[in-house]
Amino acid sequence: MRAVGILLILLGTMASAGAETLITSLSNHRVLINSNYTGTLIAVFGAIERDAQTVARGTGYDVVVTVRGPRQFLTVREREPLGPIWINQEQQKFPSVPAYLSVLSSRSLAEITSDQLRQRQKIGLNAIVSASDFTNHRGGADKPFREALYRIKAQEGLYLEDERGVTFLTPDIFRASIPLPATAPPGNYDVEVTLFADTVILARTITNFELVKTGFEEQVGAVARDWSLFYGVATAVIALFFGWLANLIFRRD
């Protein structure tokens, strides 16, 4: 059943927009991570097919791969001095932003397409982070918070942009490697591949992969979330048991 599903996803990622057809495939649709996971790479392969009527473009193709991780509700707070101490004061809520975001391209984004198109089509980290659906506008007051989110996420390796991330193997076959750090949260990751030529979008495909945590830690985490009372009582019982055991072993009288 799952094999059929993957096959359907592979077939479904063929999209056509006019003359060029973009075909993409991921090396892996399901990444299993355990407790000693230290990060991994997922490869994206793509091919560009022209139909018989279309002539080869003089400028060549450009590709941008945008990967969006599971959505998170985040609050960014700013510490400001209040008298002698630094205290959290201003805050900005980000109701639905990707926990992981990477933009890989074959050239620098400024060379691939115009600023307006990048903003409108959300191509590039700056365009995504400053888009109006990222957080609510507060007349410019939101700007430092957007920048802080970008900066902190980039430091954690969760938001990244690589203008050499996509390599063309032949003029119409390319590959890209999506780096996933150990801190990338489990969940669904959307991979959007956009094909450009001469600053215009020709085709776009969306596919996805899933990051699944396995092993002891994840099971403990699931119990702590879903059975919190049981989890608390179990921890308490174990603590009592160890206390009793220590009393038994180290009895002094």
Place this chain on the structure above:
Amino acid sequence: MPVSVLLILGMGAAVGFISGIFGIGGGFLMTPLLIFLGIPPAVAVATQSAQIVASSTTSVLGAIRRNALDRKLGAILVAGGFVGSALGVWFFAAARRAGQLDLVIVISYVTLFTVVGSLMLKESIREFWHRRKGGAVRLRRKAGEHAPYLGWPLRMRFYRSKLYVSVIPIVGLSLFIGFAGALLGIGGGFIVVPALLYVFRVPTTVVVGTSQFQIVCTTLVALILHAVMNQAVDFVLAILLIIGGVFGAQFGARMGRHLRAELFRFLLAILLLAVGLRFGLELIMQPDEPFSITVQETRT
């Protein structure tokens, strides 16, 4: 949270060792250490309560066997402690929602550590001074001299502790300890023991057992409430802390009998002041990154 297992075990053993020497729980040292290691304060506080439960259980069982426990006084302390704990966990959750939990924890530690640390330092220097001069080592209050609030209404007789005092200050003390314990991840032994000993004049033989009995009960409640309301208990970390702490405390207790107590009290006072100062600096210094991100929810 990638933190070395051996480091946690070692820290647990070191803190357990110190707590064994002084006969205190050690939560007030372990929680700040965990925070300095980079473990989120919420998780450090909630998880440390499991370690306190384990170490207090050991001493309560010992106290029961030696019949060094005032059950009636203990029961009243526990009742007040439960209410205090519930209030503490509730306040913890509210501060966390408001984004000020870290600040609340840090400010409380700075206050607690500087006050207790300087009191202990003063005491040990005075002791040292008197010893030099060959005078009386300890200044005690004269018998029969009681603080006036011990005579408030609702007086109750505690035979085991040879006490006839108002329950109001006792309940007040236990409320405060329950609250501070749940909020800061401490058992509160280092506050309860001196309070019972010097303020209420409970005999030395039952003080430690009774205070440990209260600590084990209130911390147990705090631990479960933290797991349910804040989901901040880390099971694996708790087990590491317990194992390290249990062994450290036993060796500490053995060593403690051969060491000069006043020298160690002096060192502990310095340690407390240093930790308090370290927390204080964190509040005053300009942060490298003034912004911080809190994850409210992840949709997978």
